[in-house]
Amino acid sequence: MNVANTATIRSHFPALERRHAGGPVAYLDGPGGTQVPRVVAEAMADYLLHHNANTHWAYPSSAETDEMLAASRLALADFMGCDAHEVALGANMTTLTYHLSRALGRTLSPGDEVVVTRLDHQANVAPWKDLARDLGLRVREVPFDLSSGRLDLEAYERALSPSTRIVALGAASNALGTVTPLEPLLAQARAVGAFTFVDAVHSAPHALPNAHALGCDALACSPYKFYGPHLGALFVRADRLDELDPHRLPCADGEGAARLETGTLSHEAIVGAGAAVDYLASLATPESQAPSVGRRARLAAAFDELGARCDALLADLWRGLEAIPGVTLFGPPPGSHRTSTLAFTVSGVDAERVTAHLAEAHGIFTSHGDFYASTVVEDLDPGPGGLVRAGLAIYSTPHEVVRTLEAVADARSA
Ligand SMILES: Cc1ncc(COP(=O)(O)O)c(C=O)c1O
Known part of the structure; x- marks a missing residue:
């Protein structure tokens, strides 16, 4: 291409x-x-100026809103390498991670352990530590090597045990640029039965996420880091969704991962995030004779x-x-x-x-x-x-x- x-x-x-x-x-x-490229801002302006409505009502701009939000959710699913019903959207990655941590907390008891790292952004540390404080969980913190800027893999292995219930890892450090090859670490976490969470906020603009292939249970990214508007997107694997009991308030009715969403979201930002994914896809054009190529490719x-x-x-x-x-x-x-x-x-x-x-x-x-x-x-x-x-x-x-x-x-x- x-x-x-x-x-x-x-x-x-x-x-x-x-x-x-x-x-x-x-x-x-x-x-x-x-x-932000012009097409993203134009998509947001077009939504606000010509289609703005709340969802699920029986008049055209509401139906258009439903369609546009569904289309963006699908675009973000293509971006993250998952299915649309596995995508939750929210104000930012931190808020979504916090909601998810609280939902997971309902399945945990005192003495259960959470693994976080010292290489991560606080958004992938503080929600888990806060949960641990409220529930009496034990936090294990994995250090990184000061000269290489890489996670201490031996310390990571030592941190895992049959008591580990959540492992929160970053795909890339937003401070140092370190990329952590996650597949083996996630496999080790799965082997002890832990729920695995990946912060892909810094890596997503550089390496296309592939949530299903990576083998994590959840992965989060933020479209404003990849040429979109301020928004957070969270993948939760379908079979893990069934086990989740998010704190539902009676003012949101999403299904699948959208059960983690609350209230009315920023429709314009969701539309803009979908446009950002389409913009990035549009930068690659197939050779003229090539058969039609999908967005993910x-x-x-x-x-x-x-x-x-x-x-x-x-x-x-x-x-x-x-x-x-x-x-x-x-x-x-x-x-x-x-x-x-x-x-x-x-x-x-x-x-x-x-x-x-x-x-x-x-x-x-x-x-x-x-x-x-x-x-x-x-x-x-x-x-x-x-x-x-x-x-x-x-x-x-x-x-x-x-x-x-x-x-x-x-x-x-x-
Ligand atoms: C690696 C990483 N994780 C998480 C976040 C938080 O993302 P958000 O602002 O969408 O909550 C950031 C933001 O800078 C980040 O760089």
Whole structure:
């Protein structure tokens, strides 16, 4: 399949026309939320301006709403690699994870154990710890290796036992970019009878999720990290759904995974998320004579090519940063299991000052702090202001990498 080139992709994003500090903005803040293509914003505006209604009523705009929401749920199922009735939608990943944790809590008793990791975002730690506190569960925390930024697999194995009831793992670290190959870890968790939860929020923009093939019981992602609007999406495996007893309030009537939803959702965001999936699929076009190709196959082709482009940019950014005196990089090097997100510090300059300098003097938008991966920053102890994080996205260019390297090189004098 042919995949759209970067110039074409960039023409889809009005935000890239923004200028700051005398030049075009370079958005390296994708791990915190990516920019949105015009078609996504147009789909949301079209819904709000022409179809806006509540669900399940006997008039056209309500019926259109039902159809549009169902179509988006199906698109997100294609994206996550599951069936539409296995998808729950909500305000964000954190809220959905919290709901799920409470539903699972109804099946647990004091002394049961939950496994979390120190490499994860708090959204995949705090809901489980909170549940443990309320129910008297024991929490086992898996550390990561400080120099490689990878999960300590021996410690993970030791954390599992017949008492383990929930294992919560991240597919990729939003702070360091570490990708954890999850299949063997999930198999080990299943072998002790645990419910397995995967936080795919940081990995989903880089590697197309495949919930069924991965072998997890639940997986969550956030469309605002993959060119969509602010929303969360949760997969729960069909046979696990039957065992779940979510806290149902009498103001939502969804079936399947939608039983985890409460109240009226952001219809426009759901429509926009479906449009984001279709946008990503549209970037791959079959050769002219090819038989018709489904959305999932197009997504896979687009992700393969776009992922390879981002990896190449990441390698250039990493190597360039490595060569700048005073820069310390954290996490796994290029060419290993990682996303195109990296973290660094500049000696003697607070991380917030580095990012402010990159923005103010060079129009380069990066993030600083701990990004709610609080235990990662606690353990690495990188110094004042935490880490500087730069993430490459499908609209990133080699020129932006060069600009970033020049900007970091003069950040010490900032
Ligand atoms: C790895 C990871 N998990 C979870 C979250 C939380 O997602 P949400 O904002 O949808 O709750 C984030 C957000 O930055 C994240 O990067």
